[in-house]
Amino acid sequence: MLDLMTENAGNNNHPLREMVSYRLARLQAKLNAQAIRILKQTSGLSLTEWRVLVMLETFGQTTSTKIAKEIEFDKGQLSRCLRRLQNAGLVKSTISEEDSRRQLLEFTVLGRETFEKARPHMRARQKQLLDCMEMEEKHMFFRSLEKLEQVADKSEPPNE
Amino acid sequence: MLDLMTENAGNNNHPLREMVSYRLARLQAKLNAQAIRILKQTSGLSLTEWRVLVMLETFGQTTSTKIAKEIEFDKGQLSRCLRRLQNAGLVKSTISEEDSRRQLLEFTVLGRETFEKARPHMRARQKQLLDCMEMEEKHMFFRSLEKLEQVADKSEPPNE
DNA sequence: ACAATATGGTTGACAGGTCAACTATATTTT
DNA sequence: AAAATATAGTTGACCTGTCAACCATATTGT
Numbered sequence: 302m303l304d305l306m307t308e309n310a311g312n313n314n315h316p317l318r319e320m321v322s323y324r325l326a327r328l329q330a331k332l333n334a335q336a337i338r339i340l341k342q343t344s345g346l347s348l349t350e351w352r353v354l355v356m357l358e359t360f361g362q363t364t365s366t367k368i369a370k371e372i373e374f375d376k377g378q379l380s381r382c383l384r385r386l387q388n389a390g391l392v393k394s395t396i397s398e399e400d401s402r403r404q405l406l407e408f409t410v411l412g413r414e415t416f417e418k419a420r421p422h423m424r425a426r427q428k429q430l431l432d433c434m435e436m437e438e439k440h441m442f443f444r445s446l447e448k449l450e451q452v453a454d455k456s457e458p459p460n461e
Numbered sequence: 462m463l464d465l466m467t468e469n470a471g472n473n474n475h476p477l478r479e480m481v482s483y484r485l486a487r488l489q490a491k492l493n494a495q496a497i498r499i500l501k502q503t504s505g506l507s508l509t510e511w512r513v514l515v516m517l518e519t520f521g522q523t524t525s526t527k528i529a530k531e532i533e534f535d536k537g538q539l540s541r542c543l544r545r546l547q548n549a550g551l552v553k554s555t556i557s558e559e560d561s562r563r564q565l566l567e568f569t570v571l572g573r574e575t576f577e578k579a580r581p582h583m584r585a586r587q588k589q590l591l592d593c594m595e596m597e598e599k600h601m602f603f604r605s606l607e608k609l610e611q612v613a614d615k616s617e618p619p620n621e
Numbered sequence: 622a623c624a625a626t627a628t629g630g631t632t633g634a635c636a637g638g639t640c641a642a643c644t645a646t647a648t649t650t651t
Numbered sequence: 652a653a654a655a656t657a658t659a660g661t662t663g664a665c666c667t668g669t670c671a672a673c674c675a676t677a678t679t680g681t
Binding site for chain 1: 480481482483484485486487488489490491492493495496512532533587589590591593594598601602603605606608609610611612613614
Binding site: 490494524525526536537539540541543544560562563564 | 658659660661662663668669
């Protein structure tokens with residue numbers, strides 16, 4: 302019950318502990334490490350690659366820019382990631398006939414297989430994470446994330 | 462109420478959207494960018510440097526290893542960060558008399574001044590973030606973070 | 622049709638994080 | 652006291668994320 306604030310030593314109640322940004326950073330680092338490990342063991346994919354493939358799975362044939370917008374990824378990073386995926390033979394691209402700047406991306410057979418190898422493990426992990434919370438709690442948690450993200454988006458925008 | 466899942470376009474309900482890890486990553490990136498901007502404008506500090514100084518402020522004279530443990534920082538990164546802080550004249554270190562491996566760290570006058578320049582702005586930002594939630598909500602949010610962190614710590618530890 | 626502008630994507634530079642090897646000093650074991 | 656082990660901190664390698672410059676193609680305005 303009280304375990305939030307009752308650790309006695311200087312061990313667990315330093316000021317950063319209550320800072321949103323810091324807490325998120327730490328949690329996120331741990332979750333990432335976990336995901337990276339699972340992906341490595343099951344499919345050899347990196348976390349970025351995985352996320353890109355999830356998008357590919359969702360949208361079917363799509364383009365780099367579309368993905369970048371959707372998941373708010375840096376397009377440079379994405380470009381490199383896609384090249385790796387193509388070199389590994391997991392994704393293939395064909396130049397669009399309507400607009401020759403665009404590259405239409407899709408899974409190769411190998412890509413799909415690799416994706417499916419990782420997927421159940423990633424699902425299980427996701428479930429395990431969320432299972433630590435009640436429905437109600439989960440809902441509130443995501444709502445809080447939503448709110449925080451809005452505040453972050455709004456306040457002091459880079460240039461105006 | 463329903464705003465979690467009812468966004469209609471393909472714009473806002475892709476599958477990653479519900480994934481804890483991804484959501485945290487994105488939120489965290491935004492919060493970091495915000496903090497980095499504020500620090501740059503007010504004090505020229507980096508986020509890492511800021512966090513180290515917060516620790517210094519909290520513990521008074523302390524050592525690198527203590528800080529590293531406290532905030533779960535990589536000691537290598539910390540070493541470099543401390544060197545930058547020392548080069549900039551914000552922190553000074555003296556070798557411990559009891560154990561000559563240890564370097565006791567503390568603020569210089571300039572360091573303290575720089576820290577105090579950033580502090581009110583960082584406080585204000587923190588307040589602004591938390592003000593988007595009710596007390597109850599805040600409490601639950603941190604509880605959820607706590608829980609998730611526990612799950613992340615426990616499950617599938619790196620080596621055993 | 623031509624110039625200006627917008628868009629899709631690539632590339633280079635750089636800060637930050639993570640890991641592992643390494644040096645130097647302390648501590649423990651025998 | 653010597654050998655083995657642990658701890659404090661430094662350094663190098665590598666990888667990811669972010670930013671800005673850049674090229675090529677499309678689109679728009681005149």
